[in-house]
Amino acid sequence: MSYTYGDYTVGLICTSPIELAASTLMLDEKHPALRPRSLDGFTLGQIGQHNIVIIWLGCGEENATAVTWAENKLLHDFPNIRFVLMAGFGGGAPTTPSDDPNKDIRLGDVVVGHSEGNYGGVLKYGREQVFQEGEFTQRDFFNKPPAILTDAVSELRAKSETVRSAISRHISDILTLKPGLRPKFQYQGHEHDELFEEDFQHKGEEGGCEMCDKERLVHREPRDTNDPVIHYGIIGSGPQDIWNSSTRERFRREQGILCLETMAYGLMPDVPCLVIRGICHYSDSHRNERWQRYAAATAAAYAKELLQIIPAGKVAPAEEELGIMKQKQQRKERDDILDLIISSPTYEEQHAEILQQRQPGTGQWFLESPEFTMWLGGEYQGLYCPGAPGTGKTVLASIAIEHIRAQPGRRSPVAFIYCNSKSEEEQTIKNLLGMVLHQFLSQCTSIPESVKEVFEKPMIIGRELVTLDIFDAITRLVDEEGPAYLVIDALDQCSDPVREALLTYVCRLQIYTDTRVMTTSRPMESIETSFPRDETLLIRADPGDVECYLDGRLSTLPQCVRDDADLWKEVKARIIEAANGSFPKGRYYLTFRKE
Numbered sequence: 001m002s003y004t005y006g007d008y009t010v011g012l013i014c015t016s017p018i019e020l021a022a023s024t025l026m027l028d029e030k031h032p033a034l035r036p037r038s039l040d041g042f043t044l045g046q047i048g049q050h051n052i053v054i055i056w057l058g059c060g061e062e063n064a065t066a067v068t069w070a071e072n073k074l075l076h077d078f079p080n081i082r083f084v085l086m087a088g089f090g091g092g093a094p095t096t097p098s099d100d101p102n103k104d105i106r107l108g109d110v111v112v113g114h115s116e117g118n119y120g121g122v123l124k125y126g127r128e129q130v131f132q133e134g135e136f137t138q139r140d141f142f143n144k145p146p147a148i149l150t151d152a153v154s155e156l157r158a159k160s161e162t163v164r165s166a167i168s169r170h171i172s173d174i175l176t177l178k179p180g181l182r183p184k185f186q187y188q189g190h191e192h193d194e195l196f197e198e199d200f201q202h203k204g205e206e207g208g209c210e211m212c213d214k215e216r217l218v219h220r221e222p223r224d225t226n227d228p229v230i231h232y233g234i235i236g237s238g239p240q241d242i243w244n245s246s247t248r249e250r251f252r253r254e255q256g257i258l259c260l261e262t263m264a265y266g267l268m269p270d271v272p273c274l275v276i277r278g279i280c281h282y283s284d285s286h287r288n289e290r291w292q293r294y295a296a297a298t299a300a301a302y303a304k305e306l307l308q309i310i311p312a313g314k315v316a317p318a319e320e321e322l323g324i325m326k327q328k329q330q331r332k333e334r335d336d337i338l339d340l341i342i343s344s345p346t347y348e349e350q351h352a353e354i355l356q357q358r359q360p361g362t363g364q365w366f367l368e369s370p371e372f373t374m375w376l377g378g379e380y381q382g383l384y385c386p387g388a389p390g391t392g393k394t395v396l397a398s399i400a401i402e403h404i405r406a407q408p409g410r411r412s413p414v415a416f417i418y419c420n421s422k423s424e425e426e427q428t429i430k431n432l433l434g435m436v437l438h439q440f441l442s443q444c445t446s447i448p449e450s451v452k453e454v455f456e457k458p459m460i461i462g463r464e465l466v467t468l469d470i471f472d473a474i475t476r477l478v479d480e481e482g483p484a485y486l487v488i489d490a491l492d493q494c495s496d497p498v499r500e501a502l503l504t505y506v507c508r509l510q511i512y513t514d515t516r517v518m519t520t521s522r523p524m525e526s527i528e529t530s531f532p533r534d535e536t537l538l539i540r541a542d543p544g545d546v547e548c549y550l551d552g553r554l555s556t557l558p559q560c561v562r563d564d565a566d567l568w569k570e571v572k573a574r575i576i577e578a579a580n581g582s583f584p585k586g587r588y589y590l591t592f593r594k595e
Contacts, residue, residue, distance in 0.1 A: 003031055007051050008044065009315045011074045011084040012303065014056040015067065015263045019088040022185070022296035023054050025174045026304040041070070042077075047304050049312035053078050067266030068336060069456060075271065082315050083146055083272040087303040089295035090235065090261035091242065091283030093252040094195055094218075101221040102229050105279060107193040107291045110167070110302045111259040112153060113145075113275035114232040120144045122264045122275050123255060125238035142264075146272040152310050153274070157232065159309075166308075168227045170301040171294075184293045187226045192290060195220065195282055198245045202285035209286050228278070228298045233257075235275050237264035245284035276302050334447055337455050341434045341441075341465065347418050354398040354418070362392075363399040371537040375518065376404065378483060380535040381510050383518040384528065387539025393520040394418070396539060397489040400518060404485050413477070414485045415439035419493040427494060429501040430467045436486060437474050448480040471505055478513040485516050492521040503530045 014020040020043065024030070027045035034044070043054040055074045057066040075081055092105040105111070113121025119141035144150065175182045194209055195218045196202075204211030223229075236257040242248055251257040260283045264275045278295030281287045366372055375383040387393045401416050415436040419427065441447060454473040455465075478484045486506070491499060507530065509515040520539060521527050528536075 003034065003044070003051065005034060005078050006080050008053045008078045009080050009082045010047075010050045010052050010307065011071075011078070011081045012052055012054045013067065013070055013074070013084060013086045013267075014054060015086075015088055016296075017056070018292050019296045019300070020054065020056040022293065022300040023087055023303070025178075025181075025185075025297070026170060026300045027052065027054075041073075048308045048310075050307050050310070050315060052307075053081070065266060067263050068268065071266075071268055071271060072336075083149060083274070084267075085274050085276060085303050085306075086264055086267065087276045087296075087299040088261075088263065088278070089280040089292050089299065090259045090277035091248070091281050092259060092279035093236075093248050093257050094282060095252070097218060097220045101223045104220055105231060105258060106190075106220075106223070106229065107279055107281070108187060108228045108294050108298055109279045110228055110230045110298050111235060111277045111279065112230060112232050112302065113142075113235040113264070113277075114153065115141065115144065115234060118144060121233070122235050122237055122267070123257065124265055125236050125251070142267065142273070143270065145274045148310065148314050149272070149274045149306075152306050153232070155309055156230075156306060160230065165227060165230060165302075166305045167230075167298055167301040170304055171297050174297075185297050186294065188291050188294055190222065190226075194286065196245075196284065196286055198249055202287075207288050209288075212286065230302065231258055233259075235259045235261065235264060235277060237261050237275075239265060242283045243285055243287055245282070248283040274306075276306075334441060334444070337447060337452075338438055338441060341438050341470065346435050346438055347416060350418050351398055351401065351416065354394055355402065358395050358399060363396055366396050366399065366537075366539075367403050369537060371535050372400070375516060375535060376407075378514075378516065381514075381516055382531050382534030383516075384531045384534045384536045385518065385520045385539050386523040386528070386536070387520065389522060391539045391541045393539045394489050397487055397518070397520050401487050404487075411481070412483050412485055413440040413443045413481055414487075416487040417489065419488065419490040421493040421495075424495055424498075427498055429498050429505070430465075430470065432498070432502060433467060433470045433474065433505060434465075437470050437477070440474065440477050440481070440484060444477070444481060448477065450476040450480060471508075475509065475513050478509070478515050483514040483516055486518070488517065488519045490521060491519050491527055492524050499527075503527070 012023055014023050024043050024045070027043075027047060029046040031044035031046065031051070033042070041055055041057070043056075045052050045054070053074060055070050057070055071084065074084070090111070092107070092109070092111070094105040095103065097104055115121045120143050122142040124140045124142070145153075171185065175186060194212075196209075196212065197216045197218055200213070200216040202209065202212060234255060234257045236242075236251055236255065236259070239262065241262055242251070242260045248260060251260065259277045259279065261277060267273055267275075276299045278297070278299035280289075280291040280295035371380070371383060374380055385393065385396070397416070397418075401414065404410070404412075404414050416439070417432055417435065441451075451473050454469055454476065486509070488502075488506070491502070494502060506515075506517055506519075510517060517534075519527070519531070519534075
């Protein structure tokens, strides 16, 4: 039987080769890879009636950012994924030993992320909580898994009251078929399950506790069987591993956390997901890797048991649900990339403040000029607008930006830069190009695949973007979404090195893409010679604009001027003549006349 991308409805995320091996072993049937799309990192198969996509991080990068990337890729490539399971190993937060040994968390047990309230079973923690500098809030919880998963979990919990869990049977079946795996994937023995007292630190080298004082072991009653016990409760997930029993105990006492790990932290909050963790250590200094494979197997076996009781018909996704999930995934994907580009604010607030300075009716001569009209229509790729200080270049730039944005049926992305000599520290070439890309991407409903490719490696390995990454992404985006418009105001206000670099990148954009660039600046030969093919439109304080500006301030003048139209006409004429095409001079003479 052949399968398509749309036939797969369940995703399973693994964050290490061990977890991938354990989950793959649980498949009832393994499917061949699909073509032509690259499926590196994907394993396809079936459990019960469900077609499963197992994705693992690969690339040697096991971190929360890589989990986000993997989840995005999973949902993008397989459009009918209804929910995601995350099955693997983690650290236990054992309770005080109980008379009932099945209530204690032991190595090899399974913790299923679950909350009794309206929140999910995963609680995010940060470094501030690790170091006791911050408190948890309800916002730190992930969303509750969908009803299809919570109902199945409830059914398994009820079933476990009278029927033995199938986890041990699933693992036994695999080891019977593959006896060579038995030493590593079987139950590792209660004699190797050692929980030390909270205040006792590990002695000797990592990997074993031969040097640790066995008198400091916590006494726990033996269990009747070696079957793993399934616990339902809070899983704590954050950017930092916990290898400290005091921190573990504080998290357990204050938040009821049963398991600690670092991978679920990267899951997208809006994606339906259930986190399942097999316990392979106790989140203390006595860490070793002995139980990892068995713990991964118990988690994968629980996932299999869960899927076996969910009817396939319940998983068939409704179009509306798929659409909503896809939109959320695309927004999260875009927001993650936007966060990666810049941390400083964009120019929107500054743009709004500049627009408020505009007097209604001004700037029309600029918008109606042949040079601007032809540039807007694509006959010129560049429009260079030099002007003396005080001629209103910045306000005209803001008017041009709003005019482009208001074009009927416009699909072209628009970006703008307001240069300022007082912001040299923030005004680096990387930041300027980053703001351009940030603005372009903010106007896209979804990010083109070619642009995502630029960010995949930095997001996986946590590398900071470099200037060439950003420029590459801009060129790819304009190729997909172009033409694009870029307005740069006051280019002369950049430092010489930044201006030269920006001019170089802008010229490359004009050569390789359909990016239409409008630039304003004071007259500078170095800038003019950089735009030899651009049309030039000289900026001046248009007499009509100066008159509109003065009329807008009539209310600030004495009553005798406001009531005498002829007097006001004469005052305006003299101010316009004295201002000689300069708004600051017009403002000065108006104030002078008023006084």
